[in-house]
Amino acid sequence: MERRSAYSGIGFRLTFFLVALCVLIGGSGGYTILRFQSVIAPLEREIPDVLQELDRTQRLSEIASTIRYFDELLSHSVHNFIFTGEEIWEQRYPGKGLSRCLRRDQHLVGYGLAT
Numbered sequence: 001m002e003r004r005s006a007y008s009g010i011g012f013r014l015t016f017f018l019v020a021l022c023v024l025i026g027g028s029g030g031y032t033i034l035r036f037q038s039v040i041a042p043l044e045r046e047i048p049d050v051l052q053e054l055d056r057t058q059r060l061s062e063i064a065s066t067i068r069y070f071d072e073l074l075s076h077s078v079h080n081f082i083f084t085g086e087e088i089w090e091q092r093y094p095g096k097g098l099s100r101c102l103r104r105d106q107h108l109v110g111y112g113l114a115t
Helices: 006-084 087-092 095-104
Strands: none
Touching (some): 006 087
């Protein structure tokens, strides 16, 4: 009859426990990776769209700023022309600058402008 040492049973149990622990950790890691990928996938589609919308909003803000500038310039020029009668105020307003700006960026505002 063979004699088994007391350590052989403990060694087997310890090995079995470590293998089971590795399988459990590996399985939970794999599950975590799959869940992470399912969270990341929509973000990969949404982030470029959000960045594109931010760029469009920034460009629209620049257009609005340009329009406000030309509006103030025109209002000031008309006011001075009316009160002084000097033709320099009538010629000061660069009307083509506003039209050029609007035509260049009309695709951002969603409608066409007459030339």
